[in-house]
Structure formats: C-alpha cells, structure tokens
Amino acid sequence: MQHTESKPAIAGFLQQRPRWAPPAPLFLLQPVLRRIVQKIAENNPDMFGRLGPHYRAVFVIDPVNLPFVMLLRPDPDDLMLVARRRTEISDYDARISGSFLDLLMLVDGDLDGDALFFSRNLTITGNTEAVVCLRNALDDIDDSIAEEVADMFGRPGRAALTALRRMNEKRETQ
Numbered sequence: 001m002q003h004t005e006s007k008p009a010i011a012g013f014l015q016q017r018p019r020w021a022p023p024a025p026l027f028l029l030q031p032v033l034r035r036i037v038q039k040i041a042e043n044n045p046d047m048f049g050r051l052g053p054h055y056r057a058v059f060v061i062d063p064v065n066l067p068f069v070m071l072l073r074p075d076p077d078d079l080m081l082v083a084r085r086r087t088e089i090s091d092y093d094a095r096i097s098g099s100f101l102d103l104l105m106l107v108d109g110d111l112d113g114d115a116l117f118f119s120r121n122l123t124i125t126g127n128t129e130a131v132v133c134l135r136n137a138l139d140d141i142d143d144s145i146a147e148e149v150a151d152m153f154g155r156p157g158r159a160a161l162t163a164l165r166r167m168n169e170k171r172e173t174q
Contacts, residue, residue, distance in 0.1 A: 024067060024068070026068055026083040026084065026085070029068075029083040030082055030083065033070065033081040033082060033083060034079075034081065034082075035152070036081060036149050036152065037072070037079050037080070037081035038079060039148065039149075039152060040145055040148060040149070041074075041076060041079055043143075043148060044141050045076070046140070047074075047137040047138070047140055047141055048074065048076045048137070049137075050133060050136050050137035050140055051074055051130075051133050051134065051137050052133055054093070054127070054129070054130035054133045054134070055074055055075050055076070056073065056075050056078075057073070057074070057093035057094060057127060057130040057134075058071055058072070058073050058080075058091065058092040058093050059071070059072040059073075059074075059092065059093065059094050059095070059096060059130070059131070059134060060072075060089055060092045060094070060095040060096070060097075061096055061103065062086075062095055062096065062097035062098075063098070063099065063100035063103050064097055064098065064099060064100075065099050065100055066100055067085070068083045068084060068085055068086070069083070069084055069085075069086055069089060070082065070083055070084070071084055071089065071092065074134065074137070092126065093126055093127045093130050094124065094125065094126035094127045094128065094130045094131045094134075095123075095124070095125045095126055096122065096123075096124055096131060097122070097123040097124075097125075098121055098122040098123065099121070101164065101167060101168055101171070102121050102122060103122075104146060104164060105164075105165075105168050106122070107138065107144075107145045107146055108144050108145070108146035108147070108161075108165070146161055147161065149161075
C-alpha cells in the first residue's frame, strides 16, 4: 500500500520559508542530535555488537520532506548524529531515504522496513549489508527508540510523538 502523507507541522514549517529567508540554522539541532544519539547508546549498549564490521559506517538518514539530512555513525567510541544540508554530504556508506513520518515510524517499530522498501516508500542505496545490520541492531532494542527520544523532552516530547503516531494511523486508514 502506497502511503500519501500529510506533512508533519515541522516539515511544512521548514519547507515553506520565504525564498529570501536564510535556510534553517542547523547548528541549533547539533547539540540536540548529539544528546539523542548519546542517550540511545547509553541506554542500549548491546546494540553495537549487532553492527559487526559496520559500526564505523556512515549512514545518511534522508527525511525527503525536510530541508536537511542526518549523518549517523554508530561507532560507540566515536558516535555521530549531525544534521547537514543535502549539498554538504559527500562520503558515506549507505543512504536511507523516506518521508520523515515513515522513517520515524520505522524507528518506532510501527512500520515494516521491507514493506516500505518494496512499496518504494523507502529507498536504500550504498552498502545494503550495513543497512541490514543497522536495522537488526535497532530491532534488538526492547523499547521504542522514538519513545526514548520523546521522553528526553518530557511532556512536550511525548505529546509530539502521540500526535505523529495519530497522524500515521490516520494516513494508514486513508
């Protein structure tokens, strides 16, 4: 089933800036992303073993309806999750592209990655073995990563995740 997506409010806001306005300042996201990846690693230290030789791989996580990508390196000794403009990336091992909501629900465990891939709502390029290892590592986590991240932001974070989950449920019934 192909998903049509209404944009999450943040995606619409970031994409609809006036042409004369400067792009969103990504430096504001960097400390938040760093804290997110550190907290997930701290709470789930066993996941790194599932990455095998790919723990140093650089993954581009591309939410296609947002004006930036994220670079992830799941190396426990040199963790990295940073936002970059699409024009600023060059070297990476694999790229995972999809809508923001699809990527979020994939991490939340609500969507099947294979189904998204075969429906062409998820695109994977580069080292697919590394992507499979990353997916396996994430699948081994008992709790929802999306919930872990939402909990970091307290009530507003949990409310945002609930709203995004509702948006996904509504989208699936259409």
